[in-house]
Amino acid sequence: MQPNYHVTRLPLYAMVVGAAIAALFIGATPGQANGEPPAVSIAGCADVEVIFARGTFEAPGVGKVGEAFVAALRQRPVDRTVSVHAVNYPASFQFDRAVDGIRDVSNRLQDLAANCPSTEIIVGGYSQGAAVSGYVTSDTVPPGYALTALPPDVAERVTAVVLFGKPSPRILRLLHHDAPPVEIGPAFTGRTIDLCAPRDPVCEPDGLDRGAHSAYTVNGMTEEAADFVVNRLRNR
Template sequence: MMCQHGYMLFERFRGFLAAVLPAVAATLPIVVAPPASADPCPDIEVIFARGTGADPGLGFVGDALVNSLRSKVGGQSVGTYAVNYPAGWNFDTSAPAGAADASARVQWMADNCPNTKLVLGGMSQGAGVIDLITVDATPPGRFTATPLPPRLADHVAAVAVFGNPLRTMRGGGPLPAMSRTFGPKTIDMCALDDIFCSPGKSLPAHFAYVENGMTDQAADFVAARVR
C-alpha cells in the first residue's frame, strides 16, 4: 500500500510540474549569451621586437616604453603586439623572420583596425628587425630590406628603436637618416658607449635604457606623434 501510495503522489507531482513549468517559463526573460568577439581595436598599438636572447614578449625595454606611453596619452587605449620571432644568435634567419612577422602584423592591423595608430619599436636585434621594414633600401651588410609599402606605412604614426646596430655598420647610421618615409616619425636611441650602436665598448650601457631615462624620452616622442 505504501509503495502504491508513493507512486500515486509521484505521478501527481509530475503532472503538476508538467502543467506549471511551461507557464512559469513563459514569464521569464529570454537570456541570450553574447557572441564571442575580439577585443575592440585600441587607439594605439605598439608592435615591438625584443632583443637577442630575451624571452618571448616585448622585452624589458618594450615593457618600459609601453608603460611610460600609457601614462602620457590620456584616455587613449594602448594595445601591444610582441613580434613573433626567434630573437636568436643566427641573425641571418632570425632578423628576417622578425621583419616578416612585424610586416604581417602591420598588414593585419591596417585591414582590421584601420583607425588604430601603429607604433613600431625594437631593441638591439629587434631594432634591426624594424630597420628592415623601414629603411629606404637594403642596409649595409648581409640583410635584404623589405620596406613596408606606402599604403601600410601611412598607418604607422611613430617608430622608436634602442641600441640599433644599423648605426655602427659602414654606410649605415641612425634610422631617421636612413628612411625618407619614416625619418620624421622616428626616434633612434643609443646610450653613451653602448657597444652595439656607438664606438664605445660598454656592454652594461646596452642594458641601461630604462635606468637612463631613454625609454621615457622615447615615450614622450611617441606620445606627441599619436595625440
C-alpha cells in the same frame, strides 16, 4: 611616396665572432627575469598599438626595454587604449632568422591597416629588435637581397618608430661583411626616434661601456621615447 622595402634574407652570423658579440648584446637585461608573463595583444582594435621586437636572448614577449616603454606610454595623460604586439622571431644569434621578425612586423602592419583603420601604430625595438624594426622602414639595401615592398598606404599608417640601441654598421660588419646597414627610410625619418645610450658599444662606434647597452630601462630613454610618441598622436 616612395615604396618602402624590407629585407627577406639576411647573412648568417660569423661564428668566429659570435662569443664576442654575445657579450655586447646580452648585457644585463634577460627577458622576463621577474617572472611576469610577456605582453600580449589585446583583442579588437585599440586606439594605439605598439609593435615591439625584443633584444637578443630575451624570452618571448617585448622584453625589458619594450615593457618599460609601454608602461611609460600608458602613464602619459592620453585617454586611449594601448594594445601590444610582441614581434614573433627567435631573437637569437642565428641572425638570418631576424627575417622572421621583419615578416611578422610587416604582416601585423598590414592586418592593422586592413582591419583597424583608426588604430595608431607604433613600431619599435631594442638591440637586434631595433635592427628588425629599422629594416622594416628601410627602402634601400645592398644589391643581391630579395625585397618585398611595404605598401605606401600601410607605411603611412605608422605614427612613430622608436629604436633603442640599434646595431651600428661596425657591429653588423663584425657579424658579416655583407650585412646591410640599418637605414631608416626617408618616409620615416621625421617619425623615428633612434636612441643610443652614451658609450653603448652596440650602437655607438667608439662605445666601450657594455653596461650602457642594458641601461635603457633606467636612463630615461624609454620616457623620452614615450613623450615623442605622445607628441605625434592625433588629437592628443
